[in-house]
Amino acid sequence: PFEVELASSGQVFQIPAERTVFEVLDEAGIEIESSCEQGVCGTCVTRVLKGTPEHRDKFLTVAEQAANNCFTPCCSRAKSSRLVLDL
Ligand code: FES
Numbered sequence: 001p002f003e004v005e006l007a008s009s010g011q012v013f014q015i016p017a018e019r020t021v022f023e024v025l026d027e028a029g030i031e032i033e034s035s036c037e038q039g040v041c042g043t044c045v046t047r048v049l050k051g052t053p054e055h056r057d058k059f060l061t062v063a064e065q066a067a068n069n070c071f072t073p074c075c076s077r078a079k080s081s082r083l084v085l086d087l
Pocket of ligand 1: 033034035036037038039040041042043044045057059072073074075
C-alpha cells in the first residue's frame with residue numbers, strides 16, 4: 001500500500017494493494033479521464049510532483065518512465081510511500 005496526495009487540496013488517499021489509484025480517486029469524486037484502464041492508451045497520464053512511481057503501463061516510453069514525472073493511475077503504482085500528484 002502507498003498514499004497519494006493531491007497537490008491542489010492536500011488531500012491524502014491510501015491506495016490498498018488490490019485497488020488502483022484511479023479507482024480510489026474516482027470513488028472520492030476526483031475525476032481523471034480514462035479509457036483503456038490497462039496502461040495502453042495514455043488517456044489517464046497524470047503529472048507526478050514528488051515520489052517515485054512504479055510504472056506498469058505500456059504507453060510511456062522508457063525515457064518518460066525513467067523521468068518519473070508522470071504515471072498512469074489506471075494501473076501504475078508507487079515505489080515510494082507517497083506520490084504527490086498534480087491534481
Ligand atoms: Fe489508458 Fe490509463 S486509461 S493508460
